[in-house]
Amino acid sequence: MLKVLLVDDEYYFREALKVTIEWEKWGFKICGEAKNGKIALEKMKTLQPDIVIVDINMPIMDGLEFLEVVKTLNANVKVIILTGHSEFNYAKQAVHLGVINYILKPIEEKELLNTLLDIKDTIKKESNIKVEVNKLKRQVKKSKRIMKEKFINDLIQGNIIMTKEGIFDKFKYFNMNIKSEVYQICVVEIDAEEHPEWSLEDRQLWIAAVSNIISELLADNYRLDITYDNLEYIILVIGHNNNSSDEIKECLIGALEQVKEIVNKLLNFTITIGIGGIYEDVKNISVSYKEALVAIKSKTVFGNDKIILHDDISQMRLTYNFYTMEHRRQILMNMRVGKVEEVDALIKNIFTEMKERNIHPDLLLANCVEMFSTCLEFMAEMGEEFYDDFENYSSHFFEDIQSQKSINHMEQYIIGIFNDLIKNANNNKNNRASEIVKSVLDYIHDNYSDEDLNIGNISNNLFVNYGHLCYVFKKEIGKTINEYITSYRMSKAKKMIEEGNCYVMDVASRVGYSDANYFGKCFKKRYGISPSKYIEDCK
Numbered sequence: 001m002l003k004v005l006l007v008d009d010e011y012y013f014r015e016a017l018k019v020t021i022e023w024e025k026w027g028f029k030i031c032g033e034a035k036n037g038k039i040a041l042e043k044m045k046t047l048q049p050d051i052v053i054v055d056i057n058m059p060i061m062d063g064l065e066f067l068e069v070v071k072t073l074n075a076n077v078k079v080i081i082l083t084g085h086s087e088f089n090y091a092k093q094a095v096h097l098g099v100i101n102y103i104l105k106p107i108e109e110k111e112l113l114n115t116l117l118d119i120k121d122t123i124k125k126e127s128n129i130k131v132e133v134n135k136l137k138r139q140v141k142k143s144k145r146i147m148k149e150k151f152i153n154d155l156i157q158g159n160i161i162m163t164k165e166g167i168f169d170k171f172k173y174f175n176m177n178i179k180s181e182v183y184q185i186c187v188v189e190i191d192a193e194e195h196p197e198w199s200l201e202d203r204q205l206w207i208a209a210v211s212n213i214i215s216e217l218l219a220d221n222y223r224l225d226i227t228y229d230n231l232e233y234i235i236l237v238i239g240h241n242n243n244s245s246d247e248i249k250e251c252l253i254g255a256l257e258q259v260k261e262i263v264n265k266l267l268n269f270t271i272t273i274g275i276g277g278i279y280e281d282v283k284n285i286s287v288s289y290k291e292a293l294v295a296i297k298s299k300t301v302f303g304n305d306k307i308i309l310h311d312d313i314s315q316m317r318l319t320y321n322f323y324t325m326e327h328r329r330q331i332l333m334n335m336r337v338g339k340v341e342e343v344d345a346l347i348k349n350i351f352t353e354m355k356e357r358n359i360h361p362d363l364l365l366a367n368c369v370e371m372f373s374t375c376l377e378f379m380a381e382m383g384e385e386f387y388d389d390f391e392n393y394s395s396h397f398f399e400d401i402q403s404q405k406s407i408n409h410m411e412q413y414i415i416g417i418f419n420d421l422i423k424n425a426n427n428n429k430n431n432r433a434s435e436i437v438k439s440v441l442d443y444i445h446d447n448y449s450d451e452d453l454n455i456g457n458i459s460n461n462l463f464v465n466y467g468h469l470c471y472v473f474k475k476e477i478g479k480t481i482n483e484y485i486t487s488y489r490m491s492k493a494k495k496m497i498e499e500g501n502c503y504v505m506d507v508a509s510r511v512g513y514s515d516a517n518y519f520g521k522c523f524k525k526r527y528g529i530s531p532s533k534y535i536e537d538c539k
Contacts, residue, residue, distance in 0.1 A: 002120060003031040005049035007040040007066070008082065009058040017053070021113050027120060037066030044070075049077060051119055056083045056102075078119045082107070136205060148174040152227040156185060156235060158286030167282055178223045180239025184248070185288040186256070187274040187296045188214070188234040191304040193405040195269060207234060210263055210271060217259055221251075233296065237285065245278055249309070256307050270305035272296060277310055298361050301354075301407050313360065322354050322363075323370045331371075335378050335418070338426045343418050347371065351411040364410070368401050371414055375421055436464055437476040444481075448489050451512045455481050489513070490526040497535055504531045 001024065006014050014033050023030055031047045034040035038061040040054065052070075056063035063081055070077065081102040101115045151170055154160050160167060171179050190206055192198060198206070211226050211234055218224050223239035240248050256273050263271050274296030276288030291310035298313045299306065327350060334342040350371075354364060397417075404410045439462050447453050458481065459466045473481050489511040496507050508519035508531075523531045 001027060001029040002050040002123065003047065004028050004116075005031060005040060005043060005047060005052045006033040007035075007037065007052060007054040007058070007063075008033075009035045009055065011035070013055075017107070020107065020109050021116075026113065026117065028116060037061030037063065037069070040066060041069060044077070050123060051078045051080065051116070053080045053082060056081050078123065080115055080119070133205065136208060139208070148176070149227050152176075152225060152235070152237060153229060156227075156229075156237065156286055156289040158283075160283070164282055176225050178225050178237055178239040180223050181242035182240045182248070182278050182280050183282055183285050183288065184238045184240060184252070184278045185276040185285060185292045186236040186238065186252075187276075187289070187292040188236065189232075189272050189274075189296055189299070191270045191272055191405075194304065203232065206267065206269070207232065209267055210234060213262055213266070214259055217262065218255055221255065233293075235289070240278065242280075248278060249275075253307055253309075260305065260307070264305075272299045272304050273307045274298070275307065275309045294361075300361055300405065300410065301359060301364060303406050303408075313358075322350055322357075322359065323367045328370075328374050331374055331418075332378060335422055335425070338422055340419055340422050343422065344415055347415055347418065348411070351407065351414075355407055359407075364407060365401065368410055368414060369398070372397050372401075372417065375417055378421060378425075434476065436462070436469065436472050439464075440469065440473055440481065441484075444485055444488055448485065448492060449510055449512050451514050453485060453512055486522060487526070490523055493519070493523060493531065494527065494534070497531065497538055500538075502535050504535070507531065 004023070006017055008014050008017070014035075018030060028051070031049055032043050034043055036058045037054070040052065041061075044052070054063045054066055061069075063083075067079060067081075070079065082105055083102055084105050101118075103111055103115060151160075151174060155167070162170075168179055170176075188210065190203070190210060192203055192206075195202075207228065214226065214234070214236065215224070218236075218238075225237045227235045227237065229235055238252070252275070256275075260271055260273070263269070274292040274294070276291035276293075276295065279285065279288055295308040295310040295313055298308050302308055327346060331343055331346050334346070350367070354367065359367070401410060401413060404413055440458060443458055443461065444453070455466065455470065459469050462469070470481060473484075477484060479487070493507050493511045496510065501507050501510075504520065505516045508514075508516045511519070513519035513522075520531055523529075523534075527534065529537075
């Protein structure tokens with residue numbers, strides 16, 4: 001019987017719900033009830049229900065608050081939300097908090113029963129999976145072969161100081177059926193970056209599951225032993241008959257393609273495999289291992305879900321100059337004027353070329369560092385305060401770029417840095433421009449009566465470049481500084497006349513004009529009437 005807890009603030013509704021369906025007939029038992037979420041949380045500790053049916057709208061602690069607490073407790077309980085039509089949006093929000101389903105009031109018996117039976121089926125499946133996972137955990141624990149794994153790891157790392165015969169004796173002692181004419185190492189990595197939700201325990205379980213699949217598919221045709229290194233790679237130590245290299249390669253790739261396909265089908269994730277070279281001397285297993293590591297790290301270029309041979313990447317170009325001085329010049333020029341789209345396009349073109357030419361991972365990293373150095377140059381141009389805001393990028397860049405799992409991730413990471421810098425630079429420029437314009441306006445308002453007021457002395461007094469001052473003012477205000485000075489003086493003159501000043505020369509002098517005739521022309525141009533006529537009209 002699955003235990004059900006009812007949570008609703010309406011007593012008669014809870015009573016009605018108890019008789020809505022034949023609970024025990026369908027494998028359920030109402031283990032308790034509560035009138036709000038707070039009481040329900042207390043009861044859950046002792047009753048440990050499998051299913052909670054909770055109303056979304058209750059006093060003290062409503063359904064959503066209750067769900068948030070349940071989610072933090074990580075309780076293994078299924079929740080059904082009861083909601084009215086007016087609360088439908090809340091119900092949708094509840095789905096994100098782990099609700100299995102929501103049912104609209106008034107409740108229909110058939111809908112409630114179907115929902116409960118679906119949950120029952122889900123719980124049964126989860127229980128079966130849990131049994132299998134626990135079984136796998138026990139197998140992983142029992143299969144620990146500490147001494148054997150240490151020996152194999154020492155062998156692939158090149159830390160074994162013994163004769164070939166001594167190594168073969170160890171093979172025999174550990175029941176390792178890999179003594180062969182030639183040897184080869186494959187490194188298998190689960191593409192776990194596509195599943196950030198996995199815990200460390202999840203990863204270990206999947207590594208064990210993949211290892212089991214490899215053993216099942218390869219053991220009959222290959223002399224094989226499996227171990228693991230501290231990078232969580234699965235290491236395949238393979239012994240071959242001394243056939244031709246091409247024949248060995250073709251057969252092995254075919255077998256590993258089958259492994260990839262089965263893993264994807266049964267476990268629903270992908271793996272990437274790096275293959276080292278083939279060597280006759282058993283001591284050269286360590287060389288093949290290092291080559292396989294280089295191959296697996298090349299997934300940043302080739303992508304996930306691939307089989308990568310060291311022989312292939314050894315032919316990749318190491319000297320081609322992908323990020324030229326011309327690229328640097330164009331990117332800096334566009335950054336300075338805030339053209340995000342142009343910068344994005346240039347970087348994307350560079351990465352497209354690197355992808356098309358199958359760039360070597362070391363050269364890819366070097367080009368990313370070169371691009372970031374352009375960012376550092378731009379930060380330096382913007383000034384110390386701007387550089388301080390982005391110091392986090394410079395202190396963590398090398399670590400962050402190396403942690404990217406593919407060339408596409410590297411591209412997005414680099415573009416993101418450039419976009420952040422340009423966006424903040426534009427904001428700083430706009431803020432600075434606004435400050436400059438405000439200072440100009442204040443200066444004009446304070447000194448409009450000075451006949452020597454002009455752009456030159458404004459520039460000198462505010463310590464701002466003459467050309468830059470004119471540009472930002474026109475862009476912000478929509479008129480030139482001289483136009484604004486004239487306009488402001490005329491508005492002041494008009495106000496003086498309206499307040500009773502009857503002398504044109506006096507008004508002209510007080511708004512910064514020593515020539516009354518020129519003042520009169522400016523006033524008439526502004527208001528369509530001479531100042532003397534305006535004085536008459538105002539009397």
